[in-house]
Amino acid sequence: MAGTSHPSSLTALRSEDAGRDIADAARVLIVDDSVVARPVIARLIDTSDRFSVVGAVGNVAGALTVLECAEVDFILLDIEMPGIDGLTALPELIAAGQGAKVMIVSSSADEGGATAVRALALGVADTLTQPSTSALSTRFGSALVSKLDMLREYQGPMPPESVSR
Numbered sequence: 001m002a003g004t005s006h007p008s009s010l011t012a013l014r015s016e017d018a019g020r021d022i023a024d025a026a027r028v029l030i031v032d033d034s035v036v037a038r039p040v041i042a043r044l045i046d047t048s049d050r051f052s053v054v055g056a057v058g059n060v061a062g063a064l065t066v067l068e069c070a071e072v073d074f075i076l077l078d079i080e081m082p083g084i085d086g087l088t089a090l091p092e093l094i095a096a097g098q099g100a101k102v103m104i105v106s107s108s109a110d111e112g113g114a115t116a117v118r119a120l121a122l123g124v125a126d127t128l129t130q131p132s133t134s135a136l137s138t139r140f141g142s143a144l145v146s147k148l149d150m151l152r153e154y155q156g157p158m159p160p161e162s163v164s165r
Contacts, residue, residue, distance in 0.1 A: 025049065025050055025051055025052040026050060026051050026052070026073040026074060026148065026152050027051075027052055027054045027070070027071060027072045027073050027074070028045055028051050028052065028053050028054065028072065028073065028074045028075075028076060028148070029053075029054060029055045029056075029057070029063060029066055029067070029070075029072045029074070029075045029076070029100070030042060030045075030053060030055070030056040030057070030076045031057055031058075031059070031060065031062070031063040031075060031076065031077045031078060031081075031086070031093075032056070032058065032076070032077075032078040032081070032105070033058045033059060033078060033080075033081040033082060034058075034078070035058065037078075037130070038056040038057075038058070039056070041056075041076065041105070041141075041144070042056050043141075044140065044141030044144060044145070045141070045144065045145065045148070047141065047145075048145045048148075050145075050148075050149065050152070051074075051145065051148055054066070054070050054072060055070060055072075058081070059081055059082065059083055059084070060081065060083065060084045060086070060089040060092075060093065061083070061084075063075065063077075063089075063093060063096075064092070064093070064096055067093070067096040067097055067098075067100075068096075071098070071100075072097060072100045073100055073101065073152070074100055074101050074102075074103060074148060074151065074152075075093060075097050075100050075101070075102045075103070076103050076105045076144075077090070077093065077102055077103070077104055077105065077106070077124075078104075078105065078106045078130070079104060079106040079108050079109060079115060079119070080106065080107075080108055086104065086106065086119075087115070087118065087119060087122065090102065090119070090122045090123065090124065091122070091123075094123050101125040101126075101151050102123070102124045102125060103124060103125055103126045103127065103128060103147060103148070103151065104116065104119045104124050104126075104127040104128070105127075105128050105130045105144065106127075106129070106130050107129065107130050107131070107132065109127045109128070109129055109130075110129050111127065111129060125151050126147050126150075126151060128143060128144060128147055
């Protein structure tokens with residue numbers, strides 16, 4: 001499956017950001033089919049010195065390609081994507097992520113909704129409802145970084161009651 005991705009679908013993997021030491025930053029992979037949402041989410045995450053976006057791809061095949069050559073600590077996964085959707089690909093992404101925590105960031109993952117509950121049952125660490133592209137803002141970015149911070153601090157497997165609020 002990973003062989004079906006084209007290099008042009010990948011955002012270049014970054015080893016350093018402009019003058020910023022990212023050696024201790026948690027590495028994040030964004031998997032979202034929206035060409036607008038990917039860079040916006042990346043910028044929101046990159047405002048924190050605790051996280052570094054190492055890749056942003058538009059589909060599962062691209063994610064698997066990145067995971068073959070880069071270690072990541074977090075995978076931010078959209079659910080509704082062309083081809084293989086995020087929930088269907090979840091077991092393969094969890095395996096390829098080799099311990100990376102997966103967070104669903106999707107407009108279809110309303111807190112407490114059936115999709116979010118199913119994602120949690122399949123092994124994601126947390127979910128966050130992604131607003132419409134025009135509403136991606138600093139407030140959403142703060143919520144996203146806050147959830148990543150919580151997951152970074154928690155070293156064990158995520159018990160369902162701690163994430164399903």
